Amino acid sequence: MTAATPAIEPPTADEVLTDVHQGVGRILLNRPRALNALTTPMVAAIDEALAAWESTPLTAVVLASTNPKAFCAGGDMRAIRANALAGDTEASENFFATEYRLNARIAEHPVPIVSLIDGICMGGGLGLSIHGDYRVVTENTILAMPETAIGFFPDIGASHFLPRLPGAIGMYLGLTGHRLDAADALYTGLATHFVPANRIDEVTEALADNAATPIDTILKDLEGREGREGREGREGREGLGGIPAPSVAGSKLAAVRADLDRAFGAPTLDGIRQELHALATPWAARTLATLDAHSPQSLEITHALLTAGRTRTLRECLAAELLLTRTTIRSPDFLEGVRAVLVDKDRTPAWQRADTQ
Template sequence: MMASFIQTQVHGNVAEIVLDRPRALNALDGSMIRDMYAALTKWRDDDAITAVLVTSASERAFCAGGDIKSVRQSALDRDHNAVHAFFAAEYKLNALIANYPMPYVALIDGHAMGGGLGISVHGSVRVVTEKAGLAMPETAIGFFPDIGASYFLPRLTGATGMYLGLTGARASAADAVFAGLATHFVPSDELGALADAIRAMSGTDLDAVLAKHTTDAPASQLKDQAGEIDRVFGSGTITDMVARLTGDDEWTKQTREALTTLAPSSLWITAELVRRGADLTLEQCLDLELVLGAEVTRNADFIEGVRAVLVDKDRNPSWNPPSIDDIDAEAIEALFTEITAEPAQ
């Protein structure tokens, strides 16, 4: 019998999930997704449970995302049913968390990327420490921000969601609180005391526990750039946004460079996805992402992007087409028109 990477514990009225795959920075594989879903479903229907706590056994990460290397291998094997099954199960878990009928508290004390945000941001309480770094880096691997990101990114402060989704920029703890990815901040050396206090809760005194143990977040660099982010990323296509990056300051240069190295097709798709997601429900966003993922994982850019970042790690992908200027906006529009006509299975 294989060891589970999901540990579950019950402390009186509080149930806890411990992500315990430290060698892979808690990257979610299919069994972890299924185990989390099963535990959460069981506790949802248990009147004795009044809150769920999610923690990590890794000192480096909360969760580094989904096990995208296995998805790539399934795509290479042309096992598209396996690809669909992985994403369908993951998105089902995201929806369960978003609609959970009791407090769902994620303690983020390290990296949280991609799928790691899917099992935290959709919850009601997201506590970050100064060690936290949150990101949706999918455009670097020829994919797009999924796990319901098309729902939560356009609902972040100003245009920060579009900026984070396109660039894959890392949000610090302070940035996460400013943008709305996180709800509370606590110093890392006090996180254990907060976790113990939550485990010891009786009834519904979570607000009092959080008020006692959390504090104001440090200054946010993202907040300092908010005006420029809104100007650049607040409207238009990806080519419009890049055209607005004309300054010589460090942020502008770094952002412009990032957008010229990421997968061009992914940038176009992400900009349109986030734009559309602003007017959709979470369930509609997840359905759209599921159908879109089936298309994108069949493309060479996805295979190449995962190879360059996660397999060979040379960080030198060869994109096709190589530039955002080589992509037809009408083709992107046609893609979304086609997939929105297809029901998610």
């Protein structure tokens, strides 16, 4: 953006903690009561730390949470809705512009970034982690891009990374908001490593104490298995923490992959629905019910955005997403979706249009 960025107040109550220990930078999200939902000051603080460390000889940067329940629940969409209702478009514009600038910085950062995803990670949480080099999950991890359920669309560069997942998985995740566990995350490639939750705090120290050892090797050692080959080839072995390390064979998505690719590989939303009807399986019926419950406007936007994102760079995707935020956050479906899911929590949104057919 060419316009001057408004001054940003620092995060309150130390909501972002940063330090450097033995050549490892550490960023801790510390807004536990809100499950680390991101505000503009939090995003700006993370961006500022990463910018300062671009010219610092660090071994790695670790991004984690002080709350074992959540890595990051996403952007604070209740605040975005409140801005829209108050007519404060500048505040929301500033949030998204700052967030997307951070997403690009993470993707282009010269120092390897290791995200420790223990607990909930949704929306903006994936924006903090997926663009980095290493995404470590635990047995507690839940990943999702649930935006179509609140009248929004998968942003934070999702129109770049979702279309690049295997087969039609990205379209499925973007449209349905399906929640992935650790096995699913490893199967899709959204995660790179597994470390038991009771060992996740050891990662930073291990990186600091073994600066000459490749990060991949350190993470595999903490995982307690011989890397991805072990995950794919054997069941029943346990990580050093006593927690069974998930294997691709345990992925729920892997079990429905053929049907998923058939349905969500269709070129249109109508085609996806037709394929799901034709499959006539319990999974297809549940998936149709999910689509029917989500915002028709959001489904249309998401399908078009992910389709276009296949040939766009990350920065082009972020620019397209920023343009879409300006209209989407003022739409009736967004205001109603956030109300129903995050404000009143009655989960009975009245969408503007009944269906897309």
